[in-house]
């Protein structure tokens with residue numbers, strides 16, 4: 001008999017209509033009441049939070065990580081119900097904070113509340129339970145019959161049930177007529193004992209460039225004492241330097257000891273700043289390349305790295321390691 005733990009945090013899956021629209025309402029045992037009883041799996045429950053995931057922030061990620069760490073030795077797997085809007089950020093941050101996880105931690109949610117007769121939550125939670133009982137180690141998102149590595153998950157639809165994609169990496173699993181198939185070669189490799197590394201620096205910002213972006217904006221970020229900046233640059237990797245010189249400003253950021261990660265605003269495929277002049281100039285400023293990481297993974301990895309050290313050289317070295325399948329180096 002597999003022993004699982006269901007931790008609830010809110011989101012649409014647990015929501016009901018309130019005076020101001022949908023708000024999280026259902027408890028864990030009410031969620032479980034919607035599911036058929038399982039003879040070979042026992043599920044304990046913890047009602048940890050009742051929030052829309054728009055309210056989920058680094059402090060909440062830490063609370064979740066600590067709760068998971070408390071129970072890791074007691075159960076075979078954990079299902080975490082969560083709002084979809086920021087689920088990819090939570091999944092990525094947990095992937096880094098829960099080092100060498102010995103069990104599956106599977107995030108899921110829904111686009112329609114579980115109490116709605118057409119809810120997608122019913123399938124999602126059943127797939128999450130199957131994945132949590134599968135002896136695969138790591139953090140995953142189970143959605144629309146796909147199992148996605150937490151650090152590769154991105155929310156791509158506001159309404160459709162196929163709301164998550166596995167970006168720059170195949171889904172690690174799927175559910176079809178064969179049941180749950182897991183591609184074990186895609187699972188993150190454990191390199192040591194489990195360890196909770198939950199220190200995070202929340203002074204990290206993500207910036208999407210637009211043509212004509214005013215370089216003086218970076219002065220503002222220095223004065224606001226940001227410690228880390230992720231820049232979504234253009235295409236394979238470039239920033240403008242004629243008329244408005246963004247590249248000169250990168251030097252200012254680096255001189256202030258700010259760690260800067262550059263990646264692409266294209267969702268798919270890798271950035272490589274060594275291809276174009278507009279990219280090579282960027283690399284000369286000592287910034288870190290994000291390669292094929294999602295922005296969610298880049299932001300949370302930077303928060304995690306800066307939670308360990310403010311030394312930009314050490315942060316850079318952390319980005320040269322693929323910890324949980326978040327980057328192809």
Ligand SMILES: NC(=O)C[C@H](N)C(=O)O
Nearest residue numbers: 011012052053083084085
């Ligand atoms: N589908 C959802 O769960 C959306 C909701 N606003 C949330 O992220 O909590």
